[in-house]
Amino acid sequence: xxxxxxxxxxxxxxxxxxxxxxxxxxxxxxxxxxxxxxxxxxxxxxxxxxxxxxxxxxxxxxxxxxxxxxxxxxxxxxxxxxxxxxxxxxxxxxxxxxxxxxxxxxxxxxxxxxxxxxxxxxxxxxxxxxxxxxxxxxxxxxxxxxxxxxxxxxxxxxxxxxxxxxxxxxxxxxxxxxxxxxxxxxxxxxxxxxxxxxxxxxxxxxxxxxxxxxxxx
Numbered sequence: 001x002x003x004x005x006x007x008x009x010x011x012x013x014x015x016x017x018x019x020x021x022x023x024x025x026x027x028x029x030x031x032x033x034x035x036x037x038x039x040x041x042x043x044x045x046x047x048x049x050x051x052x053x054x055x056x057x058x059x060x061x062x063x064x065x066x067x068x069x070x071x072x073x074x075x076x077x078x079x080x081x082x083x084x085x086x087x088x089x090x091x092x093x094x095x096x097x098x099x100x101x102x103x104x105x106x107x108x109x110x111x112x113x114x115x116x117x118x119x120x121x122x123x124x125x126x127x128x129x130x131x132x133x134x135x136x137x138x139x140x141x142x143x144x145x146x147x148x149x150x151x152x153x154x155x156x157x158x159x160x161x162x163x164x165x166x167x168x169x170x171x172x173x174x175x176x177x178x179x180x181x182x183x184x185x186x187x188x189x190x191x192x193x194x195x196x197x198x199x200x201x202x203x204x205x206x207x208x209x210x211x212x213x214x215x216x217x
Contacts, residue, residue: 003020003021003022003023003107004020004023004107004110004111004114006114008020008111008115009111009114009115012115012162013115014183014184015182015183015184016180016182016183016186017180017182017210019210019212019216019217020111020216020217021212021213021216022213022215022216023107023108023111023166023215023216023217024102024105024107024108024166024215024217025215026213026214026215028098028102028105028215029102029167029168029214029215030214031098032098032099032101032102032168033099033168033169034095034096034098035093035094035095035096035097035098035099035100036093036099036128036130036168038093038094038095039054039089039093039128039130040054040087040130041054041055043132046058046132047132047133047134057086057087058086058087058132058135077139077197078139078140078141078142078196078197079137079139079140079141080140080141080194081136081137083135083136084136084137084138084140086135086136087129087130087131087132087135088127088128088129088130089127089128089129089130090125090126090127091103091126091127093128099128102166103123103126104123105166108164108166108217109121111217112162112164115160115162116157116160116162117157117158117160118157118158124148124149124151125148125149128168131176133175138176139176140194141194141195141196141197142179142181142194142195142200142203142204142207143192143193143194143195144192145163146192148161148163149161164217165178165217166215166216166217167212167213167214167215167216167217168214169214170212170213170214171210171211171212171213171214171216172211173209173211177209177210177211177212178209178210179207179208179209179210180207180208180210181203181206181207181208182206182208185202185203185206186203186206
């Protein structure tokens with residue numbers, strides 16, 4: 001049976017986001033992750049200084065991407081930083097193909113179809129994103145990812161966009177899970193530019209974390 005319910009679908013439509021726990025079985029996630037190590041060092045390798053060129057891609061040079069760099073003053077707080085985007089790899093991912101197939105996993109597609117109210121789906125972007133403790137301050141300002149498609153977003157059935165994060169590792173409260181604001185709390189804001197805390201303190205007060213174990217969406 002599918003891990004999502006009609007309540008998940010209603011929440012996504014009413015509030016703009018939902019956490020579907022254990023949407024993809026853990027054993028399938030773990031098997032697919034074997035393909036990750038073609039692109040990234042395993043966490044224990046990374047923090048032990050191993051991993052060769054795969055690790056070196058996260059280190060940077062004389063610029064602001066140095067590993068474990070200290071942040072101070074204006075560096076603190078939500079901001080877009082170049083080093084946040086290290087470790088992002090676009091589809092296809094190669095290897096056994098198991099990681100590629102997660103993109104169109106039956107349960108992910110079923111939820112997308114139910115949420116969007118259509119079986120006529122278009123997938124326009126897919127990536128895996130590795131994040132290691134110490135590489136960057138990953139905190140970003142609240143924002144909408146309106147730049148992920150060249151098609152203007154529309155808010156009626158048949159034209160909705162769905163952006164999803166499938167967790168490939170356990171994402172706990174202490175490791176910076178994605179944070180979101182219900183659309184009921186952000187309604188009426190037509191400006192899609194990033195929102196700094198000083199400009200929108202009530203939005204930041206309303207944000208909630210979405211932790212989940214691997215396989216959650």
